[in-house]
Amino acid sequence: MEMGGSGASWPLWVSTTLRGLQRTLSDCGASSAFCFKESSQKNLRSRDFLVPRGALRNNFPDGEVPEEVIHKLEAMKASEFLPIKRCAQTEAGLIIQLDRPCVFQGVLKDFSSYLRPIPTATDGAQTTFILNCAPLHACHSLDTFRLGHLRAVLLADHLAALLRLRGDQVHLIPPIRNKEVNDLFEQLGITWPYSTESPSIEETVTRYKDGLKQHIHTRNASGEPLQPESESSQGTSFSVHLKSCSEKHELSLSGYDPNIDHFLVSEEDLSHIAQLQISFTHILKGDAPCAVLHVVTCEEEFHQQKLDLLWRLLEAETAAVTQKHLICGPVKVLNPQSLVGCSQYFALRKSQMREASVMKYGECVKGQGWEEIINSLTSAAIKFELMATPHRTQVILNLEDTNITTKGTKSGAFVMYNCARLSTLFDSYTNAVSQGLYPEFPTAGEINYSSLKEEGEWLLLFNYIMTFPEVLSQAAEISLTSPGIRVTASTEAVCKFLVNLSMDFSCYYNRVHILGEPLPHLFSQMFARLQLMKGVSGVLHSALALLHIQPLAQI
Known part of the structure; x- marks a missing residue:
C-alpha cells in the first residue's frame, strides 16, 4: 500500500x-x-x-x-x-x-504489519520443532518441581509462541500428567499440554530394553557384553559406554562434553527417549524439516547430552536429526529460611500483590474481578522476574523485594499498570463521545499527523512500534546450523522491550495531556495522539500475548 x-x-x-x-x-x-x-x-x-x-x-x-x-x-x-x-x-x-510527519502517517494509518516479525525470503518454509522441556519428564508432583524447572518451562512456553508466530510448527513434550502441576501452570498462564492418559510407550521401552540386552550398544570397549546393572522397583538399569558406541556407529561427539562416556540408563531415561521417538515418528508424516530443541537446566545438561546420544544409538533414523540444547541458568533464592518450591513462590508473590493492591485501593479489593487482576499481576511479576535475564544467566530472587509488587519500573506489574492506563484512556474518550464532548473517531487515514511534534511521540514510534517486528525476529532466531549442540536465544528480548516501552510511555503520559479540552481546534492533535496510543497499546498487547499474560483493562 x-x-x-x-x-x-x-x-x-x-x-x-x-x-x-x-x-x-x-x-x-x-x-x-x-x-x-x-x-x-x-x-x-x-x-x-x-x-x-x-x-x-x-x-x-x-x-x-x-x-x-x-x-x-x-x-x-x-x-x-x-x-x-x-x-x-x-x-x-x-x-x-x-521525514517524520510522513513516517507517522505511513506507520499509524495501518500499524498491523508492525505487530508481526519482519517477512523474510524464507517465509512459508516451515520448520517443525519438537520442544522437549527436559525437567518435566521427572516432574511427578509439585514436590519435585523446582524453581529452575519453572524457569525452563516458562522459556520453552515463550519460545513456542515466538516460533509459531513466525510460521513454524511446534510440538511441546512431555505433556503434564499431574493435576497440581497443571493447576499451577493454568494460574501462571502457561499453555502446556495436559493429559490424564499416559502415552503408549511401553512397547517402545520394551524394544529399547531388548536392544540394550542383545546388541552392540551394551558392549564395553573390550567387546564384553554388558548385563543389566540392577533390578529394583524402579526398573532395570543398563550400563552403556556412549563414547565407544558412538565411535563404532560413526556418531560425531563434537560439541558434547568430553567426559561423556559411561551412562547408567534407567527406566525413566528410556521413557524419556520413547516420548521423543513417538513425537518424532508422528512428525515424520509431514514434509517440513524437523529439529529437536532440548530446554534443560544447567544442572541437568550433562545428563541430557547422554540421553541425546543414546536416542541416536537406539534409533538409527535419528542419527542425522538436528538436536540442539538450550541451557537455562540456575535460580537462587536470597537468604532462604527453608527450601522454596514453586507453589510457595507463587503464593508469596500473590499475597504481596494482594497486600499492595489493598494498600493502594483499600477495602474495595475483593470479589472475582479483583481476584483476576491479582492473578494477572502475579503471573506477570513471576514471568518478568524469571525471564527478563538471558537464559544462561543465573536469576537471583529476593522474595522480600517489594518492588515486585508496586510500580518498580523493571517489574511485570509496572507493564500491566501501563496497559491499564491505556485502557482507561480509551474508555475515557469513549465516555466523552457518548456525552457529546468529543466527535467520533475518524478513520486512521483521515488523521493529520503533522501535529505530533513532541519528543516522546517520535520516541514511541521510532524506538518501539517500528522496531517491534525486529525484536520479534531476533527473539525467535535460533541457529540450527551453528557448530556444537548448544544454542542461544534472545528469550529475554520481549520482556526487556516491554519494560523499556513502559518507562518511555509512562514519561510521555505523565507529561502530555492526550485528551485535551473539548475544543474543535484541539481535536486534530487529540486524534493523532490517540492513534499513536492505539499503536502503543497494540504492541503492548501483542508482546504480552507472546508471554501468555492477559493485559489488564483496569487497576
Whole structure:
C-alpha cells in the first residue's frame, strides 16, 4: 500500500533502511563507514541515523563527506526505504533525519504489519520443532518441581509462541500428567499440554530394553557384553559406554562434553527417549524439516547430552536429526529460611500483590474481578522476574523485594499498570463521545499527523512500534546450523522491550495531556495522539500475548 506522500510502499522497516544507507555509502567508496540507528531521546532530537565522525575520517579525506554522497543518500529510492528529509555533516558525524510527519502517517494509518516479525525470503518454509522441556519428564508432583524447572518451562512456553508466530510448527513434550502441576501452570498462564492418559510407550521401552540386552550398544570397549546393572522397583538399569558406541556407529561427539562416556540408563531415561521417538515418528508424516530443541537446566545438561546420544544409538533414523540444547541458568533464592518450591513462590508473590493492591485501593479489593487482576499481576511479576535475564544467566530472587509488587519500573506489574492506563484512556474518550464532548473517531487515514511534534511521540514510534517486528525476529532466531549442540536465544528480548516501552510511555503520559479540552481546534492533535496510543497499546498487547499474560483493562 502506498501512503505518506512520498511514493513509499508501506510497511517499511528500520533495518531495511539502515542496510540501504550502508550500501549507498559502500557504493560511494566508504566501505568501512558504518551507520547506526539512534535510540536515545537526546540524540533523536536532531537525527535518526548517524555515521560517526571517526568512521568518516577513515573513508573520506579529512573526514569531509562529498556533496554528491549526501545527495545520493537523500535520493535513496523512496518506495523501498523510509523517506529521508535531510543529511548533514556535523561535529558528531553524518546525521540522517527522516521525514517524520510522513513516517507517522505511513506507520499509524495501518500499524498491523508492525505487530508481526519482519517477512523474510524464507517465509512459508516451515520448520517443525519438537520442544522437549527436559525437567518435566521427572516432574511427578509439585514436590519435585523446582524453581529452575519453572524457569525452563516458562522459556520453552515463550519460545513456542515466538516460533509459531513466525510460521513454524511446534510440538511441546512431555505433556503434564499431574493435576497440581497443571493447576499451577493454568494460574501462571502457561499453555502446556495436559493429559490424564499416559502415552503408549511401553512397547517402545520394551524394544529399547531388548536392544540394550542383545546388541552392540551394551558392549564395553573390550567387546564384553554388558548385563543389566540392577533390578529394583524402579526398573532395570543398563550400563552403556556412549563414547565407544558412538565411535563404532560413526556418531560425531563434537560439541558434547568430553567426559561423556559411561551412562547408567534407567527406566525413566528410556521413557524419556520413547516420548521423543513417538513425537518424532508422528512428525515424520509431514514434509517440513524437523529439529529437536532440548530446554534443560544447567544442572541437568550433562545428563541430557547422554540421553541425546543414546536416542541416536537406539534409533538409527535419528542419527542425522538436528538436536540442539538450550541451557537455562540456575535460580537462587536470597537468604532462604527453608527450601522454596514453586507453589510457595507463587503464593508469596500473590499475597504481596494482594497486600499492595489493598494498600493502594483499600477495602474495595475483593470479589472475582479483583481476584483476576491479582492473578494477572502475579503471573506477570513471576514471568518478568524469571525471564527478563538471558537464559544462561543465573536469576537471583529476593522474595522480600517489594518492588515486585508496586510500580518498580523493571517489574511485570509496572507493564500491566501501563496497559491499564491505556485502557482507561480509551474508555475515557469513549465516555466523552457518548456525552457529546468529543466527535467520533475518524478513520486512521483521515488523521493529520503533522501535529505530533513532541519528543516522546517520535520516541514511541521510532524506538518501539517500528522496531517491534525486529525484536520479534531476533527473539525467535535460533541457529540450527551453528557448530556444537548448544544454542542461544534472545528469550529475554520481549520482556526487556516491554519494560523499556513502559518507562518511555509512562514519561510521555505523565507529561502530555492526550485528551485535551473539548475544543474543535484541539481535536486534530487529540486524534493523532490517540492513534499513536492505539499503536502503543497494540504492541503492548501483542508482546504480552507472546508471554501468555492477559493485559489488564483496569487497576
